[in-house]
Amino acid sequence: MGIEIRYEENKLILPEISCDCGLNHGIPDIDIYIGQGLIEKVPAYLGQRKLGSKLVLVTDNIIYEVAAKQVLTVLENAGYHVNLCLLERDRPLIPNETALGEILLTLDNSTEFLLAVGSGSITDLTRYAAHVSGKPFAAIGTAASMDGYTSVVAPLTFGNLKVNKPAGFPKVLICDLEIMSQAPYHMFLSGFGDVIGKYMAKADWLLGSIINQEVVCPACIDIVSQAVEKCVDNVEQIKARSLEGTRALIEGLILSGLTILIIGHTRPVASNEHSMAHYWEMMQLQTGEEPPQHGLSVGVATVYCLQFYERFFGLDPHSFRLEEAKAAYLTPEEQARLVLDKFGAKIGSAIIRDNDQIGIGWPEVEKRFHTLKANHSRIRQQLAFLPKARQILDIYREIGYPWPAKAIGIDDRLLLNSLLYAKEYRNRYTVFKSAHELGVLDKLVSQVLQDLSHS
Ligand SMILES: [Zn+2]
Numbered sequence: 001m002g003i004e005i006r007y008e009e010n011k012l013i014l015p016e017i018s019c020d021c022g023l024n025h026g027i028p029d030i031d032i033y034i035g036q037g038l039i040e041k042v043p044a045y046l047g048q049r050k051l052g053s054k055l056v057l058v059t060d061n062i063i064y065e066v067a068a069k070q071v072l073t074v075l076e077n078a079g080y081h082v083n084l085c086l087l088e089r090d091r092p093l094i095p096n097e098t099a100l101g102e103i104l105l106t107l108d109n110s111t112e113f114l115l116a117v118g119s120g121s122i123t124d125l126t127r128y129a130a131h132v133s134g135k136p137f138a139a140i141g142t143a144a145s146m147d148g149y150t151s152v153v154a155p156l157t158f159g160n161l162k163v164n165k166p167a168g169f170p171k172v173l174i175c176d177l178e179i180m181s182q183a184p185y186h187m188f189l190s191g192f193g194d195v196i197g198k199y200m201a202k203a204d205w206l207l208g209s210i211i212n213q214e215v216v217c218p219a220c221i222d223i224v225s226q227a228v229e230k231c232v233d234n235v236e237q238i239k240a241r242s243l244e245g246t247r248a249l250i251e252g253l254i255l256s257g258l259t260i261l262i263i264g265h266t267r268p269v270a271s272n273e274h275s276m277a278h279y280w281e282m283m284q285l286q287t288g289e290e291p292p293q294h295g296l297s298v299g300v301a302t303v304y305c306l307q308f309y310e311r312f313f314g315l316d317p318h319s320f321r322l323e324e325a326k327a328a329y330l331t332p333e334e335q336a337r338l339v340l341d342k343f344g345a346k347i348g349s350a351i352i353r354d355n356d357q358i359g360i361g362w363p364e365v366e367k368r369f370h371t372l373k374a375n376h377s378r379i380r381q382q383l384a385f386l387p388k389a390r391q392i393l394d395i396y397r398e399i400g401y402p403w404p405a406k407a408i409g410i411d412d413r414l415l416l417n418s419l420l421y422a423k424e425y426r427n428r429y430t431v432f433k434s435a436h437e438l439g440v441l442d443k444l445v446s447q448v449l450q451d452l453s454h455s
Pocket residue numbers: 146147194274294295298
């Protein structure tokens with residue numbers, strides 16, 4: 001395989017996707033620019049998409065000083081009429097109903113499009129405001145902190161609950177490497193962690209194809225693998241926050257994010273490591289704590305997941321006992337009760353409504369048990385690309401990545417619960433579901449915690 005990306009004058013040119021997996025591959029209609037000195041070119045890039053000349057520019061007080069002020073001047077000089085929506089905060093911006101209200105109140109009948117200047121929260125708020133107002137939007141990314149610039153879902157906060165609202169992707173995405181390279185170091189680490197999580201996403205997807213006949217898209221797998229390689233091969237440069245390192249990281253993140261647009265869902269880029277990160281975030285929001293940055297959570301969770309895979313690979317399939325599986329099996333009523341108990345009533349009932357894997361019957365689980373037993377060595381072979389948890393921890397030590405979970409504010413109980421129950425958050429298949437179906441989940445989780453307790 002090998003999907004080559006190239007640039008024409010800073011514009012990312014995606015190759016034709018030729019893939020016979022049978023899934024529909026959409027070619028995303030988005031202009032992506034990555035390079036240096038791009039702020040001067042913003043009016044021209046926007047002009048090419050004919051988005052109009054009257055816009056609302058969304059940013060916060062920190063980004064205003066480092067980038068948005070300059071963008072505003074450049075646009076005004078080029079004849080654009082800019083309404084500024086400055087989200088002023090003395091703490092990190094929370095993408096909640098207050099911020100959204102500020103944006104919506106800045107829009108008026110003359111607004112033709114929105115422009116986000118910022119990273120995750122600002123882009124997601126703008127994405128949703130654009131979606132509900134039926135207007136297009138563009139984005140100027142200011143940090144390589146997550147893979148969601150091209151996402152079609154806006155993770156927002158409503159009250160103390162996390163909500164994932166469907167929305168659109170930007171028509172134009174501009175990533176200026178000089179601005180991105182000046183972002184705080186924890187943003188780099190967050191982006192790096194989000195990319196490292198792709199190991200798990202890829203492994204679980206392939207596992208799902210073996211156990212659950214899921215269709216895997218080799219083109220997406222290839223793109224995501226390239227994204228991870230780009231980052232792992234450039235650890236030194238990323239650590240140094242050089243332009244080269246910044247480019248490797250943002251390219252890795254954007255390529256990952258593009259697979260979501262190509263295939264229409266997040267299976268290529270998110271599995272149990274993301275469910276764990278979401279679980280931590282949802283639980284902490286409910287108790288009024290400030291959750292860690294998304295990518296930092298993903299990177300930390302990934303190490304626990306990799307160790308879990310290692311323990312799973314180490315199992316002897318001859319020792320799999322149907323009685324153990326049967327003993328661990330929960331009836332549909334018990335499954336629903338567990339989800340309500342572990343996620344809380346509000347989120348739990350949404351999961352029960354949306355996740356068709358809650359309530360599966362014993363015959364299906366028994367079938368998977370036998371498939372798992374018969375295919376254990378095949379799984380081990382196909383997933384041999386997975387790094388060891390310790391290899392990733394070596395990289396983490398080198399770049400100063402927070403470790404273990406406690407270092408990002410996740411206590412032992414939350415960690416344990418996430419290892420046992422975060423798998424219920426999505427219907428997608430993961431190795432944690434395999435372990436549960438084999439009746440060995442509790443055992444593997446305690447081994448993993450023991451294995452990593454002194455690392
Ligand atoms: Zn992510």
